[in-house]
Amino acid sequence: MPSWKELKRFCERDGWELYKNTDHYFFRKVMPDGAVKRTKVSMGTGEIKPSLWREILKKQLLVSQEYFNKHC
Template sequence: MPTWKELKRFYERDNWELYKNTDHYFFRKRMSNGELKRTKVSRGSKEIPRNLWEEILRRQLKVTEEYFNSTK
């Protein structure tokens, strides 16, 4: 499982916009079809629990784990 730091690095490398920096990092990305993806990332450095990671991939990133691993 990736860590929160690896997830943040993915957003930075995948051209997500950091639009709010508080107790969490808040990112967004406008897709070519007009969809706006939004997410937040913990400032922690621990590994993301599997069930949460699967939700993040499916609902927020909407990418495959292979794409994530190639971009992080």
């Protein structure tokens, strides 16, 4: 499973905008069709739990594990 640090790096490399930095990093990405994807990244350094990671990929990032790995 990826770490929170790897998720943050993915967002930065994949063109996501950091729009809020409080107790978490908040990223968003506007898609060509106008849809907005959002995700929240912990400032922690540990690994993301498997069940949470599946939800982040499926409902927030909307990318495959392969795409994530290539852009991380």
